[in-house]
Amino acid sequence: MSSKRTDYISWDEYFMGVAILSGMRSKDPNTQVGACIVSQDNKILSMGYNGFPIGCSDDEFPWDREGEPLDSKYLYSTHSELNAILNYRGTSLEGAKLYVSLFPCNECAKAIIQCGIKTIVYDEDKYKDTPSVIASKKMLDAAGVRYYQYNRSNREIKFKV
Ligand SMILES: Nc1nc(=O)n([C@H]2C[C@H](O)[C@@H](COP(=O)(O)O)O2)cc1CO
Numbered sequence: 320m321s322s323k324r325t326d327y328i329s330w331d332e333y334f335m336g337v338a339i340l341s342g343m344r345s346k347d348p349n350t351q352v353g354a355c356i357v358s359q360d361n362k363i364l365s366m367g368y369n370g371f372p373i374g375c376s377d378d379e380f381p382w383d384r385e386g387e388p389l390d391s392k393y394l395y396s397t398h399s400e401l402n403a404i405l406n407y408r409g410t411s412l413e414g415a416k417l418y419v420s421l422f423p424c425n426e427c428a429k430a431i432i433q434c435g436i437k438t439i440v441y442d443e444d445k446y447k448d449t450p451s452v453i454a455s456k457k458m459l460d461a462a463g464v465r466y467y468q469y470n471r472s473n474r475e476i477k478f479k480v
């Protein structure tokens with residue numbers, strides 16, 4: 320009798336993998352972020368990545384990080400977390416978990432709190448010293464949203480498409 324495979328990926332590897340794969344759709348030349356929202360019983364509810372809103376051409380709007388505000392990306396790009404929330408087609412995200420490849424900013428934290436997401440699993444936290452992320456953590460703490468860093472397994476996940 321054969322026994323079950325033991326080297327299958329964990330839930331966290333699965334959902335962070337989906338988040339990272341989603342981020343690979345981003346056209347941002349500097350930072351690609353992906354997000355995956357999951358129900359309490361581990362069903363994928365939504366996904367998103369950072370990019371410009373529908374109708375705002377990736378080829379016409381600017382991807383620059385510096386320069387005049389109107390000529391750089393920050394006023395236009397929608398963060399992966401917000402896109403994942405907005406892409407959701409169901410009725411409620413109450414109690415859901417968010418997997419995201421970069422810690423959410425203060426603006427996304429507001430949306431995360433307000434839509435009822437209760438847990439965040441993040442990978443990188445490269446902007447942790449910025450006011451945006453400090454404010455984000457302040458609000459998440461006050462609202463009782465739990466967050467923890469993804470424990471990288473160092474497993475190499477390869478697949479052909
Ligand atoms: N949590 C986040 N989710 C995101 O989707 N983003 C997006 C916005 C920009 O498109 C890009 C950050 O660009 P840069 O400042 O690293 O060149 O990542 C940024 C953050 C950071 O808070």
Ligand SMILES: [Zn+2]
Nearest residue numbers: 398423424427
């Ligand atoms: Zn954000």
